Amino acid sequence: MNNSNDNYFSAPESAQSAFRQVVETAPDAMMIVDADGHIALVNAQVEALFGYPRNELLGQKIECLLPERFRQQHVGHRHNFVNSAKVRPMGAGLDLFGRRKDGSEFPIEISLSPLQTPTGTMVSAAIRDITDRRRIEAELRQAEQLFRLMVGSIADYAIVMLDPDGRIASWNSGGTRILGYEAKQIIGQSFVCFFPADARAAGHPQHELAQAAVHGRYQEENWRQRSDGTLFWASAVVTAVRDEAGNLHGFIKVIQDLSDRRRAEEEIRSLNEDLEHRVIERTAQLETAYKELESFSYSVSHDLRMPLRAIDGFSRKLLEDYRDKIDSEGNRRLNIVRDNAQRMGQLINDILAFSRMGRAQLSFVDVDMVELTQSIFHELKPSDHPVELHMAALPQARGDRALLRQVMVNLLSNAIKYSRPKPISIIEVGASISTDEIIYFVKDNGVGFDMRYMDKLFGVFQRLHSTEEFEGTGIGLAIVKRIITKHGGRVWAEAVLGKETTIYFSLPRKENNHD
Amino acid sequence: MIDAMQSVRILLVDDSATDAELCIDTLQKYKLANQLTWVKDGAEALDYLFLEGRYTDRVPTQPQLILLDLAMPKVNGFDVLRRIRSDARTKSIPVVVMTSSQEDRDITESYNLGVNSYVNKPVVFDEFANTVVQLGMYWMVVNRVPRELLQD
Numbered sequence: 001m002n003n004s005n006d007n008y009f010s011a012p013e014s015a016q017s018a019f020r021q022v023v024e025t026a027p028d029a030m031m032i033v034d035a036d037g038h039i040a041l042v043n044a045q046v047e048a049l050f051g052y053p054r055n056e057l058l059g060q061k062i063e064c065l066l067p068e069r070f071r072q073q074h075v076g077h078r079h080n081f082v083n084s085a086k087v088r089p090m091g092a093g094l095d096l097f098g099r100r101k102d103g104s105e106f107p108i109e110i111s112l113s114p115l116q117t118p119t120g121t122m123v124s125a126a127i128r129d130i131t132d133r134r135r136i137e138a139e140l141r142q143a144e145q146l147f148r149l150m151v152g153s154i155a156d157y158a159i160v161m162l163d164p165d166g167r168i169a170s171w172n173s174g175g176t177r178i179l180g181y182e183a184k185q186i187i188g189q190s191f192v193c194f195f196p197a198d199a200r201a202a203g204h205p206q207h208e209l210a211q212a213a214v215h216g217r218y219q220e221e222n223w224r225q226r227s228d229g230t231l232f233w234a235s236a237v238v239t240a241v242r243d244e245a246g247n248l249h250g251f252i253k254v255i256q257d258l259s260d261r262r263r264a265e266e267e268i269r270s271l272n273e274d275l276e277h278r279v280i281e282r283t284a285q286l287e288t289a290y291k292e293l294e295s296f297s298y299s300v301s302h303d304l305r306m307p308l309r310a311i312d313g314f315s316r317k318l319l320e321d322y323r324d325k326i327d328s329e330g331n332r333r334l335n336i337v338r339d340n341a342q343r344m345g346q347l348i349n350d351i352l353a354f355s356r357m358g359r360a361q362l363s364f365v366d367v368d369m370v371e372l373t374q375s376i377f378h379e380l381k382p383s384d385h386p387v388e389l390h391m392a393a394l395p396q397a398r399g400d401r402a403l404l405r406q407v408m409v410n411l412l413s414n415a416i417k418y419s420r421p422k423p424i425s426i427i428e429v430g431a432s433i434s435t436d437e438i439i440y441f442v443k444d445n446g447v448g449f450d451m452r453y454m455d456k457l458f459g460v461f462q463r464l465h466s467t468e469e470f471e472g473t474g475i476g477l478a479i480v481k482r483i484i485t486k487h488g489g490r491v492w493a494e495a496v497l498g499k500e501t502t503i504y505f506s507l508p509r510k511e512n513n514h515d
Numbered sequence: 516m517i518d519a520m521q522s523v524r525i526l527l528v529d530d531s532a533t534d535a536e537l538c539i540d541t542l543q544k545y546k547l548a549n550q551l552t553w554v555k556d557g558a559e560a561l562d563y564l565f566l567e568g569r570y571t572d573r574v575p576t577q578p579q580l581i582l583l584d585l586a587m588p589k590v591n592g593f594d595v596l597r598r599i600r601s602d603a604r605t606k607s608i609p610v611v612v613m614t615s616s617q618e619d620r621d622i623t624e625s626y627n628l629g630v631n632s633y634v635n636k637p638v639v640f641d642e643f644a645n646t647v648v649q650l651g652m653y654w655m656v657v658n659r660v661p662r663e664l665l666q667d
Binding site: 356 | 540614618636637
């Protein structure tokens with residue numbers, strides 16, 4: 001048995017007294033109980049713990065410190081211990097409780113030691129209040145339960161605990177859904193079964209764990225294998241789990257099924273490829289069409305004029321050389337031939353000019369619109385009809401000078417032409433500025449047009465007046481529209497029939513434009 | 516002055532008989548076409564200039580002005596111009612392109628090949644006639660050519 005205990009009772013008085021003090025000041029509650037369960041000795045901690053003054057405890061049965069429901073059976077336990085006494089924690093594996101004087105209970109942990117004394121076997125007990133520990137344990141249990149519940153219920157991710165060798169220690173519903181294994185099949189198995197055969201053969205699973213162990217984390221997108229052998233595209237993250245001392249406890253592996261995303265990506269890729277293919281095809285078709293159009297307009301330019309020149313030229317020669325043989329009606333009719341040949345020539349010129357405009361490369365410069373308008377007006381101003389030009393201060397335009405000149409020539413000549421029936425033509429040129437564009441307008445007090453035909457106004461060879469009323473082929477505003485569109489601007493018109501027409505065009509503002 | 520005008524030898528290269536006739540008529544009216552030769556395409560123009568084919572035995576004096584159409588079958592105006600400028604016998608002869616085309620690329624290409632002048636043939640006959648007369652007057656009266664071209 002324990003020699004020191006024997007010594008205690010046989011030691012000199014001074015040593016016994018010193019030892020009492022040790023017991024008295026010990027951090028744990030300590031007491032000595034005789035073989036019949038009478039309390040023989042308690043220290044200050046016992047008083048504090050159970051709320052009894054010492055004198056109320058000494059000589060009492062130990063059961064007074066137990067909840068009533070345990071008292072009867074405790075007597076039996078006590079007898080058994082004394083009969084086969086050895087040092088042991090009391091009630092190992094059981095929840096033990098103490099009872100305070102006020103009747104309240106608290107969880108305790110007790111260590112028992114038998115003492116052989118001259119008066120027989122006694123028992124020393126060290127008692128510890130484990131209320132706090134129990135509370136922390138309960139909290140931990142709750143937290144762990146909550147955590148398990150959370151992980152277990154996550155279906156979008158397989159979240160798997162691995163031991164350091166890669167054996168599966170925990171499983172969740174996401175694992176079942178994504179990988180196809182039930183928890184009872186898979187727990188304890190190696191995680192290599194998640195990998196396709198070729199990755200297994202290449203040692204990839206081991207590589208994954210080694211990387212995670214070294215770097216703390218390993219992540220990849222790759223193929224993984226389901227329980228039925230099918231493959232899926234997965235995002236896998238492996239995180240090493242270490243304690244505070246740095247010892248490897250295992251790994252947490254999270255697997256996400258990216259099949260849907262990959263399918264969507266592949267669809268997008270194939271759509272893109274398809275689109276690219278179609279763009280190339282269409283571009284080639286367009287290029288062919290464009291080349292055809294170009295060679296068409298080239299041959300128009302070369303070949304279509306010549307017969308017209310012959311028609312006009314030989315009609316003219318008939319009129320000159322056979323003057324005596326052609327009467328006035330013949331004269332009139334030959335002149336109709338000539339007029340139409342010339343008109344056809346004009347149409348060809350216009351359509352070629354229009355098509356050239358589409359191919360023109362713009363060279364952007366600042367254009368003084370006031371100077372431009374004035375110079376054009378002086379060129380176009382008729383000598384046989386009064387025309388007034390009213391011009392506000394126009395903002396500078398940013399654009400191709402030659403093409404903007406063409407725009408103003410067409411608009412001013414239209415304004416002059418269509419206001420000719422009025423006693424005095426009044427042409428107004430102005431502009432307004434908004435944040436992103438400058439809007440110019442040319443307004444005349446001419447014959448106007450019916451706004452219902454607005455959509456025809458800017459079409460090629462579309463005319464709202466007969467050739468007898470006003471000459472022209474109907475290309476002017478189509479060219480204006482094409483030029484302005486090429487500049488990134490818009491064209492529109494307002495009119496009152498018989499009273500006035502206003503043609504507007506806008507040019508986008510650039511930062512270096514003047515306000 | 517009249518003598519100088521009448522002595523100018525012109526080679527007209529044009530595949531269009533009507534254009535050629537209108538041109539010749541107009542020049543004749545102003546007595547500018549006394550020594551005009553008309554060839555009806557580029558191949559014939561080259562034969563004429565280099566005394567080949569049916570022109571092997573022609574009098575070997577070169578024209579003092581060539582009026583050249585561009586769009587012609589077989590050998591076009593550019594090919595003719597290229598040959599003229601690359602041969603010592605013809606390189607100094609003034610060449611005027613007369614064409615319906617107003618295409619920029621035709622104008623650019625003509626000057627790149629060393630043309631002396633580029634004029635459009637207007638559709639309207641009066642304008643056409645006016646152009647031809649001005650052209651004839653300038654090249655036959657106002658313009659001076661190298662001495663070797665003046666020999667008969």
